[in-house]
Amino acid sequence: MFMRRLFLQFNTICPPRKVYLQNLLENSSITCFFSSRTNLERNPSTLEIKPQTEKPQRKKTSPIPKITLLFGDDVSVTTVEEAQKIAKRRNMKLVKIIDLDTKSERPVYKLFTGAEYLAEDLKQRERKKTEKLKNPFKGEKVLILNHNISKHDLQTNIKKIVKWLEKRHEVRVVINGNVDNNSKAENVYSLLEKNTASNGRVVQKRQKGTDIKFQILPPKETKQASGQDGDNKKDFPL
Numbered sequence: 001m002f003m004r005r006l007f008l009q010f011n012t013i014c015p016p017r018k019v020y021l022q023n024l025l026e027n028s029s030i031t032c033f034f035s036s037r038t039n040l041e042r043n044p045s046t047l048e049i050k051p052q053t054e055k056p057q058r059k060k061t062s063p064i065p066k067i068t069l070l071f072g073d074d075v076s077v078t079t080v081e082e083a084q085k086i087a088k089r090r091n092m093k094l095v096k097i098i099d100l101d102t103k104s105e106r107p108v109y110k111l112f113t114g115a116e117y118l119a120e121d122l123k124q125r126e127r128k129k130t131e132k133l134k135n136p137f138k139g140e141k142v143l144i145l146n147h148n149i150s151k152h153d154l155q156t157n158i159k160k161i162v163k164w165l166e167k168r169h170e171v172r173v174v175i176n177g178n179v180d181n182n183s184k185a186e187n188v189y190s191l192l193e194k195n196t197a198s199n200g201r202v203v204q205k206r207q208k209g210t211d212i213k214f215q216i217l218p219p220k221e222t223k224q225a226s227g228q229d230g231d232n233k234k235d236f237p238l
Contacts, residue, residue: 066078066106067109069086092114095111138168141170144173144176147177147181147182154191173213173216189212
């Protein structure tokens with residue numbers, strides 16, 4: 001539109017001025033002005049201002065967990081890596097004695113010499129022995145059987161009982177009987193007693209209604225580990 005108006009005005013003015021304007025149009029500065037304006041109209045993106053780049057944020061480093069280190073009468077707070085370096089430098093053993101202290105909310109480690117470490121190991125073994133004497137059984141297992149159980153299923157359950165007895169578990173067994181024919185439940189009981197006699201002993205047999213209840217306890221003297229795998233794999237005669 002601007003160039004069109006200029007062209008119309010250029011044709012209506014008098015000849016002397018027309019020559020003057022023609023010389024102005026040929027001037028390089030005006031030509032540059034019009035060309036730059038045309039380029040701006042065609043490419044308005046050149047006027048966009050680039051946003052300032054933000055500074056990269058530093059990554060937050062997680063705090064290194066601390067421990068409480070005991071060495072004789074000295075108590076210090078350090079890291080596990082530093083404690084390991086101290087133990088290596090002094091040729092000592094680094095042992096965790098408390099997983100988490102309730103007061104400091106830190107794990108507790110202690111440095112032992114070779115002799116102290118062996119003495120502490122012996123103490124731990126003695127404690128385990130006394131605990132076994134106080135409570136000879138590791139746990140309790142419960143097994144419920146039906147008087148109509150098949151021979152294959154009964155053999156599978158006998159193997160399971162033998163494994164539990166070898167691991168020092170007390171086994172509580174319940175055999176569900178039938179009012180019309182209670183001899184089947186007695187037959188299942190006798191087979192269980194016969195096939196587990198070498199691995200445990202049956203105690204406290206009692207009958208409540210049609211059900212037979214009893215416990216099978218591990219032997220007082222544990223057998224050697226040798227030969228146990230063969231006993232577990234064999235089939236029990238029924």
